[in-house]
Amino acid sequence: MTGKGSLNHNSRKFHAKNTDPNRTHWNVEYCNEDIKDVYHELFDDALKRYNDKQTRKDRKIDDYYEKIRSGKQEKLFHEVILQIGDKDNMGSETMEGQLAAKILDEYMKGFQERNPTLRVFAAHLHLDEATPHLHIDFIPYVTGSKRGLDTRVSLKQALSSLGFKGGSRSETELNQWVQSEKEKLAMVMRENEIEWEQKGTHEPHLSVLDYKKKVREQEVEELTEHKNLLEHDLHDISECVDEIQKEKEQVEKERDAVIKKTEVLEKRFSALNSKAGLVDSHAREYGYYPEEWLPEAGTLESAKSYRKRIFPLVKKVANMIQALYSKYLELKSKNQKLSDRNLDLENRVDRLREEVSVIKKENVALLNVSYDMDRVVAVLGKNKVKEAIEVAKHLEQANAKQNIKKKRIDRDGR
Incomplete structure (x- = not known):
């Protein structure tokens, strides 16, 4: 469901081999804002408040967008990709594919209201590929933060404010939120008389070696994220000491x-x-x-x-x-x-x-x-x-x- 995100590909500034330019006019563009403009909208006031409090020049941040882009603690933005079925049962040029597009459209209309701390700046429904699918790109942020900028980028805190509290390694805020969104999509599917067939989570089509490799990669990614959070906490403690001083x-x-x-x-x-x-x-x-x-x-x-x-x-x-x-x-x-x-x-x-x-x-x-x-x-x-x-x-x-x-x-x- 989650992806790395390619804004130029999503907006069709270029075409990949798996797209059909003759059907591109079928695509739906819900929004396509410049990400830098959205960063200014969300964080400029908080950035000014933060810089005004700093007594050391090296603590001041010139450009919050560049700080996040060049840093390792948070991603500039996140993307979710949603698809119903595959090319064999929900092909874009079939009646079933049109129904899938309708369901994805209905799901998209409630996404921002349902997730107010995930600022959507780009969203596209693609019908020029084999199967209809939806790309949603968003910036997760939190307000009222006691450390750093009072309004800042944070996927963990953004999801936490929506009610998703992390537990075990498999029950992170992100995993809980993804499951919740899948259930929201399944509800729209049921309203259109399509039942969600949940496949196993162990991906049997992968070989045992590939599966173990994938699990290790996930563990490394989670450990890296945890390390970044620790470094972030140390940085915040240092900033807090400076502010108290x-x-x-x-x-x-x-x-x-x-x-x-x-x-x-x-x-x-x-x-x-x-x-x-x-x-x-x-x-x-x-x-x-x-x-x-x-x-x-x-x-x-x-x-x-x-x-x-x-x-x-x-x-x-x-x-x-x-x-x-x-x-x-x-x-x-x-x-x-x-x-x-x-x-x-x-x-x-x-x-x-x-x-x-x-x-x-x-x-x-x-x-x-x-x-x-x-x-x-x-x-x-x-x-x-x-x-x-x-x-x-x-x-x-x-x-x-x-x-x-x-x-x-x-x-x-x-």
């Missing part, structure tokens, strides 16, 4: 900034207290001993003349007192706000200190994990580490089978 530095900068703001506020607070003291000084000057600054009336001066002479001075004092009181209220309000702000900043400094302490501990733990992995590889060598992992996997599988067997015995005993 960056976050730690940012928190320390914020803490220093808060401390500086606190010092500035304390100076302003002190200045306001000085101004408040000036208000008190004016109040004492004009409030407690008025006889010291009010002029006395002359010996023969009338009350009317005295009031006329003293009124400007009293008015001046009243205006000054009113202005001073308004300034006092203003300074009192500012003083309270600055006190509240100062308290808030002190609390924030305490919280930031606690966060720095937690981040330091996490940083040390992650560094220890990374160093331990390096020590294991240095002492045992990469081959020994891989062998140990394989032994552990076989033990896990054996235990799993033993548990299943035990559950069956318990169930049958009941």
